[in-house]
Amino acid sequence: MEGILVSLYVFVLAIFVGFELITKVPPLLHTPLMSGSNAISGITIVGALISAGAGHSQLAKILGLLAVITATINVVGGYMVTDSMLGMFKKDKQQKKN
Amino acid sequence: MTVFTHIVYLISAIFFIIGLKYLGSPKTARKGNLLSMLGMLIAIVVTLLDKQILDFTYIIAGLIIGAAIGTYVARRVEMTAMPQMVALFNGFGGAASALVAYSEYIRVGANMSIDISITLVLSLLIGVVTFVGSVVAYAKLQGLITGAPVTFPGQKFANGVLVVAALILGGLFVYDPSVETFLLVIIGLATILGITFVIPIGGADMPVVISLLNSYSGLAAAMTGFVLSNNVLIISGALVGASGIILTKIMCKAMNRSLANVLFGAVGTDGGGGSGSKRDKSEVTQYTAEDAAVVFEGAQSVIIVPGYGLAVAQAQHVLHELTHLLMKKGIQVRYAIHPVAGRMPGHMNVLLAEANVPYDMLYEMDQINDEFQNTDVALVIGANDVINPAARSQKDSPLYGMPILNADKARTIMIIKRSLSPGFAGVDNELFYDPKTMMLFGDAKEMLTELVKEVKEL
Numbered sequence: 001m002e003g004i005l006v007s008l009y010v011f012v013l014a015i016f017v018g019f020e021l022i023t024k025v026p027p028l029l030h031t032p033l034m035s036g037s038n039a040i041s042g043i044t045i046v047g048a049l050i051s052a053g054a055g056h057s058q059l060a061k062i063l064g065l066l067a068v069i070t071a072t073i074n075v076v077g078g079y080m081v082t083d084s085m086l087g088m089f090k091k092d093k094q095q096k097k098n
Numbered sequence: 099m100t101v102f103t104h105i106v107y108l109i110s111a112i113f114f115i116i117g118l119k120y121l122g123s124p125k126t127a128r129k130g131n132l133l134s135m136l137g138m139l140i141a142i143v144v145t146l147l148d149k150q151i152l153d154f155t156y157i158i159a160g161l162i163i164g165a166a167i168g169t170y171v172a173r174r175v176e177m178t179a180m181p182q183m184v185a186l187f188n189g190f191g192g193a194a195s196a197l198v199a200y201s202e203y204i205r206v207g208a209n210m211s212i213d214i215s216i217t218l219v220l221s222l223l224i225g226v227v228t229f230v231g232s233v234v235a236y237a238k239l240q241g242l243i244t245g246a247p248v249t250f251p252g253q254k255f256a257n258g259v260l261v262v263a264a265l266i267l268g269g270l271f272v273y274d275p276s277v278e279t280f281l282l283v284i285i286g287l288a289t290i291l292g293i294t295f296v297i298p299i300g301g302a303d304m305p306v307v308i309s310l311l312n313s314y315s316g317l318a319a320a321m322t323g324f325v326l327s328n329n330v331l332i333i334s335g336a337l338v339g340a341s342g343i344i345l346t347k348i349m350c351k352a353m354n355r356s357l358a359n360v361l362f363g364a365v366g367t368d369g370g371g372g373s374g375s376k377r378d379k380s381e382v383t384q385y386t387a388e389d390a391a392v393v394f395e396g397a398q399s400v401i402i403v404p405g406y407g408l409a410v411a412q413a414q415h416v417l418h419e420l421t422h423l424l425m426k427k428g429i430q431v432r433y434a435i436h437p438v439a440g441r442m443p444g445h446m447n448v449l450l451a452e453a454n455v456p457y458d459m460l461y462e463m464d465q466i467n468d469e470f471q472n473t474d475v476a477l478v479i480g481a482n483d484v485i486n487p488a489a490r491s492q493k494d495s496p497l498y499g500m501p502i503l504n505a506d507k508a509r510t511i512m513i514i515k516r517s518l519s520p521g522f523a524g525v526d527n528e529l530f531y532d533p534k535t536m537m538l539f540g541d542a543k544e545m546l547t548e549l550v551k552e553v554k555e556l
Contacts, residue, residue: 004213007324007332014333017115018340024122027437027462030345030444033121034312035184036131037341040114041191041312043138043334044319046107046145047326048194051201052160053151063201065156071194072164073171078187079135080172081180085448086128092456 032085039078045071099148099328106144107330113137114334118341124457141330177452178409181442182239185232185308188315192228195221195318199325200281208276215275217324219268222281223288225318230292232311238301239441245301253298254362260291299361305442306349306360313342345443352437354489354500382518385536387545391552393510393536397474399430401466403505404450406440407480407515411542414453417479420546421455423553433459434466434503436484467504476508479542482520486527497525511535514545 025033048071052064114137120130151157175183199221206214237243264287271280299307316338323331350357394400402421408414421431433455439446447460461469470476478485485505489497505511506529513535520526529535538545 003327004324007327007329010329011320011324011332011336014336015340018118018337019344021115021118021122021337022341022344024119026122026124027348027435027444028124028447028457028460029121029127030348031180031184031442031448032127032131032444033118033341034309034345034443035180035187036121036134037118037338038184038187038191038312038315039138040117040134040334041188041315041319041338042194043114043141043331044191044195044198044322045138046141047198047202047322047328047331048160049142049145049157050148050150050326051198051205052156053153054205055152056201056205060201060204061153061156063197063204065160067194067197067201068157068160069164069167070190070197072161073168074187074191074194075138076165076168077172077183078168079131079138080169081175081183081187082131083128083135084172085177085180085451086124086131088448088451088454089124089127089457090451090454091124091458 028089029086032082035078035085036082039075039082042071042074042078045075099150103144103148104329106140107328110137110141110144111330111333113140114337118337177449178412179240180445180448181304181308181440182236184442185235185239185311188308188311189229189232189236191315192225192232192311192318194225195315195322196225196229196285198322199225202325203275203278203281210275212272214325215272216268217321219271219281219284221318221321221325222284223264223268224314224321226285226288227292227295228311228314228318230289231296231307231314234293234296235304235307235311238296239304247300248297253294257291257294260287260294263287264291295361301441303353303360305438305440305445306346306353306357308442309342309345309349310357311342313339313346316340316342348437349443352501354498382530382535382537383533385512385538387538387548387552390512390536390538390549391556393475393512394424394429394553395427395556397429397510399473400424400432400475400477401470401473401505401508402431402433403476403478403481403485403503404433404435404439404446405479405481405484406446408542409440409446409449409480411480413479413543413546414449414455416543416546416550418450418453418455420550420553421459423550427553431459432461432466432469434463434470434505435460436463436481436503437501439481439484463501463503470504470507473508474510476505476511478505478511478513478515479546480514482515482527483525485529486525487529488525488527495525505529506532509534512538514538514540514542516541 048067052068117130117134120126238245316335320332320335488495489500489502
């Protein structure tokens with residue numbers, strides 16, 4: 001029980017950190033924010049790797065394999081899309097002269 | 099898990115937090131995303147080095163397949179299709195969390211403590227709802243199924259029953275974790291719930307749903323973190339959960355609707371059955387591109403109001419060309435971006451950035467709304483509800499109270515539109531009949547191309 005309480009502290013405090021960080025992101029970047037944070041939620045891959053590789057029952061391993069596939073799609077696709085979007089945001093040099 | 103693994107997980111969580119912080123400015127955003135990637139990479143590597151892993155066959159296969167699919171999809175996606183892409187990725191994240199949770203149940207079996215069994219049920223429930231809901235949202239946005247709300251009598255009641263049933267079963271499972279059937283039925287209920295939760299939501303409300311699903315995918319990861327007692331999952335999941343909730347709130351506020359109204363209101367049932375007096379084209383003055391070019395010739399400042407219709411017509415590039423021409427003539431040009439322009443939060447900014455529009459020309463509603471009154475021309479393309487003055491004055495209008503762009507305050511309003519049909523809310527727009535409004539009927543791309551030609555000739 002002790003362990004879960006500590007985890008709960010971590011969870012609640014992290015939510016507050018999230019609120020603080022995200023309210024500072026301008027609407028300009030909300031789409032990359034979504035796809036980028038989406039990629040972060042793919043952190044579940046860490047659990048997937050253990051499920052797939054820890055040598056438990058065959059069923060656990062197959063579920064683990066599926067989890068690794070879906071989580072990897074989430075992570076790789078999410079970060080790539082975010083990076084290519086952010087690469088498009090450019091400032092105008094011409095505009096500065098005005 | 100070794101102490102070393104724990105420390106590395108902590109570092110990776112720090113990278114995620116700093117990465118999100120850097121997303122606060124377009125100058126540092128790309129670096130932030132790279133930091134976040136690095137955090138993910140070290141978390142993966144340290145997990146692979148952990149002694150718990152005995153067999154790498156499935157891991158390597160999974161990583162290769164997943165990376166190949168992810169890369170392929172990310173490379174091919176069009177910027178207009180970004181909302182459904184994000185929805186789909188979200189769904190995969192939710193599915194992964196649910197799969198890990200179930201796999202953990204198979205490993206641990208019946209002798210699990212109460213905290214694990216509670217979070218396991220939540221992880222499965224949220225994960226499956228996220229996955230199924232995201233797939234439905236994807237199908238709607240991609241046009242595979244109708245984008246209109248699908249409703250049936252007693253839908254809210256049915257959803258309520260499903261949620262309660264899932265929670266009761268969850269309670270039973272916590273009481274007796276040896277009964278696997280409970281979990282299987284919960285998965286079944288969550289699948290139905292994922293469908294019935296998203297189908298009644300109209301296409302135009304999708305920004306809210308995607309934000310909400312984004313939040314769910316984070317919560318699912320956090321719950322899986324509880325099941326595995328893994329803090330990096332809990333922290334990252336909480337960050338994503340918070341992010342999704344904030345975006346959901348912003349979207350609801352921009353549409354002046356409550357989350358409950360978006361989720362259960364089934365707004366937009368009929369395409370154009372707006373109440374009140376319908377008027378026809380003969381009542382508005384139609385103008386040609388030539389007329390418009392003459393007005394631009396005498397203008398000093400222009401504010402462009404882009405809507406999703408612009409992206410549908412693939413007219414962003416031509417628009418940018420027109421902007422360049424006008425700026426060369428010494429006209430000040432700015433873009434006014436309504437928070438719900440596009441199909442997901444911030445979507446319009448990405449679509450314009452893709453067309454090489456520099457981001458310092460893009461202004462948020464609050465920044466630019468007071469500027470319209472000193473502006474010669476407001477050029478509205480493919481937008482309707484976000485400039486409808488009824489939102490300010492008509493108390494009986496469904497739009498009433500929604501914050502709008504003050505395009506009607508500009509000296510001349512040019513509206514490029516296919517027809518007089520009302521917008522998504524099905525409400526007629528007074529602005530079309532305003533004497534200082536110039537209606538330019540036609541496809542956005544064709545009309546802008548013509549405008550570019552006319553402005554060049556002047």
